[in-house]
Amino acid sequence: MHGFTDNGQCLLPLFNRFTGAYETIAYDVRAHGLSDAPESGYDLLTLAHDLEQLIDTSGVSNPILYGYGMGAEIATVVASRDVIDPVAVIAENPPAPRAAASDPTTRHSDAQENFDQWRRTPHDQLAHEYGQTPMYASLRATARKQLRPEALAIDERGYAPVDEILPETYDIPTLLLRPDPDMVNYLSPRHDSDIRYSRPSVTVQTIDGGVGTLHRRFPSETVSAMISFLRDHVSTAPGRTWVALLLWSELVSSAGINRT
Numbered sequence: 001m002h003g004f005t006d007n008g009q010c011l012l013p014l015f016n017r018f019t020g021a022y023e024t025i026a027y028d029v030r031a032h033g034l035s036d037a038p039e040s041g042y043d044l045l046t047l048a049h050d051l052e053q054l055i056d057t058s059g060v061s062n063p064i065l066y067g068y069g070m071g072a073e074i075a076t077v078v079a080s081r082d083v084i085d086p087v088a089v090i091a092e093n094p095p096a097p098r099a100a101a102s103d104p105t106t107r108h109s110d111a112q113e114n115f116d117q118w119r120r121t122p123h124d125q126l127a128h129e130y131g132q133t134p135m136y137a138s139l140r141a142t143a144r145k146q147l148r149p150e151a152l153a154i155d156e157r158g159y160a161p162v163d164e165i166l167p168e169t170y171d172i173p174t175l176l177l178r179p180d181p182d183m184v185n186y187l188s189p190r191h192d193s194d195i196r197y198s199r200p201s202v203t204v205q206t207i208d209g210g211v212g213t214l215h216r217r218f219p220s221e222t223v224s225a226m227i228s229f230l231r232d233h234v235s236t237a238p239g240r241t242w243v244a245l246l247l248w249s250e251l252v253s254s255a256g257i258n259r260t
Contacts, residue, residue, distance in 0.1 A: 001051065001071025002026065003213065004095070004154055005114075007033030007143040013135045014215050017223050022064070027054055029070070031151035033143065042153040044160060048077040055084050064234065066226075068092035068213060070154060076165045079172050088233050089174040090226055092214055096159040101186035104158070111155050118144040133216045163195050166202070173233035174202045177225060179210040203229065 002010050008026030015024045029047065031037035041047075051074055055063055065086050067075035072091035079089045099107065118126065126141035133140075162176065176195065181187040192204040207214050207221045215222045 001065070001067030001074050002029065002032070002143075003067075003069030003071055005032070005144060005147055005151070006140065007146060009033065010136060010139045010143055012139065013219075014223075017219075025054075025058065025060070027051075029074075029151075029154075031148040031154075033146050037148035037150040039150065042150065043157060044073065044077055047074050047154075048081065051075075051078050052081075052083045061085075062087045064088050064090070064230070066090040066092070068215060069095050070159075073159055073165070076162055076174070077160075079174065080166050080170060086172055087235075088230065089172055090177065090229065091162070091174060092177040092222070093179060094159070094162055094176075096161040097191060098184075098186045099155075099159045100161075108152070108156055111152055115147065115149060115152060118147065136216050162192075162202075163198075166195070166199055168198060170199050171201045173229075174199075175226070175229040176202055176204045177214060177222065178204065178206045179212070179214060180206055180208055183209060183211045205229075 002008055007028045011026045018024055028035040030041060030050065063086050065075040065079060072094040075089050076091055076094065078084065079086050123141050123145055126144055127137040130137040130140045176192060178187060195202050196204050205225050207218050210218050
């Protein structure tokens with residue numbers, strides 16, 4: 001599952017690390033990528049329902065859910081419900097702590113300003129601005145150009161902390177990947193301690209020196225953490241496990257799902 005303002009294609013470089021061992025599926029959240037942009041349905045439960053429908057209609061069983069940012073939030077909500085039965089969850093830096101550390105009015109204003117700028121800026125210029133991660137530069141520029149204004153409702157409604165999403169009886173193996181608390185201003189070393197101790201199935205791991213979108217800026221460290229977690233918690237029994245990759249993303253149910 002992709003993050004807010006990205007699309008499913010933005011996960012292709014990450015896919016390449018896993019396609020030899022897993023089937024991988026990405027989708028565009030509503031108002032992202034090539035999915036439809038209905039006027040409503042940007043609340044967290046609806047976005048989770050979109051993903052559940054995608055998994056059901058695709059005939060996927062025993063999925064591993066991966067998401068970053070918004071996609072991580074959606075993944076944990078789906079895992080907390082009884083609709084599907086994921087084997088494991090990898091949640092890369094869910095957005096609630098970062099959002100809570102910012103002023104909502106300023107954040108919404110910045111999101112609108114960024115959206116307006118992306119609409120005006122040529123694709124090649126955007127890609128040049130994203131040159132610090134060359135492998136992702138063109139993919140991110142395309143995602144920004146495809147974004148519809150309805151998507152801004154996702155950021156406006158806010159984000160739910162993981163400890164509020166996951167019930168105390170939660171028992172699905174889950175890796176919560178975080179940036180380095182010493183490198184960002186919205187985490188502390190004790191930030192996820194309550195989750196770790198109250199929900200033993202959740203492993204909290206930070207990436208040393210990590211900031212931003214970890215799988216883009218620190219790919220080796222992030223992929224290594226993911227592979228180590230999967231080796232410890234996912235059975236290699238007959239039949240391939242499906243990996244549903246999402247970013248700050250959502251899925252569009254019957255209203256125009258775009259799959260990659």
